[in-house]
Every structure is written in C-alpha cells, then in structure tokens.
Amino acid sequence: MTTPSTPAPSLPRLAAPSGRRAPLLPALAQLVLAELRRMIRNPMFAVGTLGFPILWFALFGLPNARETTDSGVNVGQYLIVSFGTYALLSLAMFSFGAAVAIERTGGWLRLLRASPLPAPLYFAAKILAALLFSALSLTLLYTFAHFAGGVTLPLGLALTVLGKLLLGMIPLIALGLCIGFLVNPAAASVMANVLSVLVSFASGLFVPLNQLPDVVQRAAPYLPGYHLAQLGWSAVAHDTAHDLTHWLWLAGFTVVFGSVAVWAMKRDEARGQ
Template sequence: MTTLTPTAAVSARRAPLLPLLTQLVLAELRRLARNPMFALATLGFPILFFALFGLPAVHEKTAAGVNVGQYILVSFGTYSLLTLAMFSFGAAVASERTGGWLRLLRASPLPAPLYLLAKVIAALLFSALSLALLYAFAHFVGGVTLPAGQALLIAGKLLLGMVSLIALGLCIGFLANPTSASVIAQIISVLVSFGSGLFVPLDQLPKFVQNLAPYLPSYHLAQIGWNTLAGQGNDAPHWVWLAGYTLVFALVAAWAYRRDEARGE
C-alpha cells in the first residue's frame, strides 16, 4: 500500500481549479437569473429607459455631430453595468456574508479569491448579455445601428472599466448589512447615474453637478464609451481614474473582508 505524504494527500483531495471555477460561475449565473427583480433591473430597465428617452430622439444629432440615439445607447449601457455591479456585489455579498455563506466558505478548502473571481466572471457575462439585449432593442426597434466592430469595441471597453464598479460594489457588500446594502446600492445607482450625465447631459445639469462629475467612476466609464462612439478624445486619463478607483475600492473591500474574518463572521 502506498502512503501519501500530507502534501500529496491535500493535493489529491483538492479539486482542479478550472472545473471548480466553472461550476461556481454557473451557480452564480443561475442565482442571478432566478432573481426576477434583479433581472428586471439589469436587463429590463435600461431597455425601458432607452424606449422612453432614446427612441424619440434617434434621428437627432448632438453638438459634436454624434447621433443622439447612439449617444443614449452608450449612456444606458453604462447605467446597466453600474446597476448590475451595485446589486450583484453590494446587496448579494452583504446577504451571503451575514447569512453565514462566506463563513462556511472560509471553513472549506475553496480559496476566497476563486469565489470572488467566479462572481466577477458571472457579472461580466451577465453584463455582456444586458448590453447585447439593449443593442438589439435599439437596432431592431429604434433603427439605431452601430458598426459591428465599433459596437464590440465599446462593449469591451465598458466591460473592462466595469471592474472599478465591481470593486465599489464589494465595498458596499463587505461594509453594510443586507437591508442597508440594498438601499445604499439603490441610492448610489441613481445619484451617480444622474451625476455622471447618463440620464441628462451634463451641460443641462446644475454647475455643482458638472464640477462633481469628474470624481465619479461612472463618469469616466461613460466618457470612454462616448469618446469611442465619436472617434475622438484621449481615454488615458479616464483609464487612470478607473484604475485608481479599482485599487482604492479593492483595498477597502479587502480590509473589510479581513475584519469580518477576524470577527469570525
């Protein structure tokens, strides 16, 4: 009989990470899809808002010569990613943390980074679906057409920049309880969306809002999308801002996670 060393025994019991990650991602996607209110907010509301605000203006032009329908399409695409990040990570993580799920995971061999990575991948996949549905509605109902290459480029940039919003959602999830996390996520989604010019162009908002906008992560994410749409502008400063937000929010979330771990929560 062959005797395994302790290290070999642990390796033998450890599941391959890729299949485990795949199962975690699928479980997270099922959780998102089975929550009707979440699906309505992230998939339905952006389409509804585009129908209300975008369809009446699909043939108009902005001062920069950009089609208004395309401009609003990028705006509500950004809004859908913001909403998903706030609720998928803010409210959901808070519920899993206080409900004991994270405490159970800490006691299991599952690495905590793998759990978070699965949630990030699932959120990006769900976000890609949200953008695809919004693009399809704008195209088939409103006649708003983007070249395939440009549409994919804008979607790719928005999804990449969404990581900063995910980090913000993690901060909410690890700092607040489930009830307050949902309220905070809702308030942040609404205020930040308006403050970033996603619902109303910034030049039509009060001066103090225009001054505040450059300090909001969703503003920089939307600017990247709008600049790509117009084929102009230097996105480097916006990426630097988003990277800074990601780092700061991730550090705060990591600190809150370790605090809960120390408390045994």
C-alpha cells in the first residue's frame, strides 16, 4: 500500500483581529478535521486502513468465524483483534511515517514553525485524528464480522478491546514519527509498507505464532505489534494475567521511539528542514 502526496491542510487562524491569541481548542478542532479530510481524500490510505482488514477477515475469518480454539476462544473474535491490530499498525506507519515525511520535506512543517501555531497542537491533532480514524476502522471491521460472519462481542467486551487497542497504539504512532522525521518521503512509504507487513506477520496477526519458525517466535516479544495484539487477545479470552507486562513493554517502546522522534525533529529544525 502506498500513499501519494496530498496537499497540506490550510493553516487555522490563531490570532484574533485585536491581536490577542484566539482559543486553542477551536484551532485543534480545525486541525483534526483537516487531518481527517486528508485521510479520507487519499484513496489508497482509506482503502488500506478501512478496506484491507475487512478483506483479510472475509478471506481468512469467515470460513472459521464460528469455530473455537483449544482454549475455548471464538476464532472470529480472535481474528477481529488480529486484523484490527494490523489496521492500527498500518495507519500509524502511513499517517505518521509517510505523511509526516511528505509534510516535512514539502515545507509544511517550516510554515508551522513560522506561524503562531504551537507545535504540540499539530501533533495532538494528528494523534486525535488517527485515534478517531482507527476507531472507525475497528467499528467497520466488527460490523462486517457481525453481519457477515455472525461474530458477536458483548458491548462491554467490545469497548474493552477498543480501548486497549487505541491506547496501545501510542507506541506505534511514535514509531511512525521516527520514520517521518528520519527518512525522505519515498523511503518512508517503502519503510512503512515493509514494517507494517513484517511486524504483522512476526507478531502472529496473520498466522498463529506457534505455526511460525522458532526464530520468529523468539523475536515476537520484542515487537510492539505483538504486545498490542496480546492485550486484545487477552480480553476476548478473559485472561488478563499478563496485561501489566504487555503495558510495560508498550510504555518502553513509547519512550524509546518517542525520544528518537523528538531528537530527529530537533535535528530537522536545526537544519531548517
């Protein structure tokens, strides 16, 4: 999946006619809406993050949706988590990897630095938009699984899975920002493609880990996608004994990737990128 360059959204006005700083909340809302429009208007991005998870479920989930695992977990519920995690991983890699690289090299970030817009507001808007788009992707996936495959999640369980996956997406966003600030747009698109596929497979999202080579099974616990999926799988299996371990791993990934992204951003600022 590739994401062609799209025009940057128009910059919201932050200065009132009297010269006073306008409230930041309306500016944040404008930026979130602009980011959502950018996502929706990019066909490849929208199809990749909304359509592909549904396609994978149709191909691999529907034939097995009503079966159960050896531990009694419904396979359809398990696969909702698997392909939902893949959707969030892809969204983070492209929305914060390829898109940020395009905005950085295209001069959009230089314009933001010269404007009254605080930099944290820009990132907050992108994160909020990504979470909203992710919630939409997960909702569409569940809706398809429910009506096409008869897979049902009780409301409480559905909200628990949704909350875990969205909160656990933060380190994926940080990883996407690393890509966006470290490489050029062409390389960012390739890297986003490669990482989203490799991490998904190595985390057991498409093939159960116990069916993968030993080297992949040993590497999986060092991947953020693995821990994110484990949190969702533990919810549908009603076995949350190891959740704290997975949250700690995700927090560590956030610190590491976030630190690298901040360093790379400051390096670009120093270079005048």
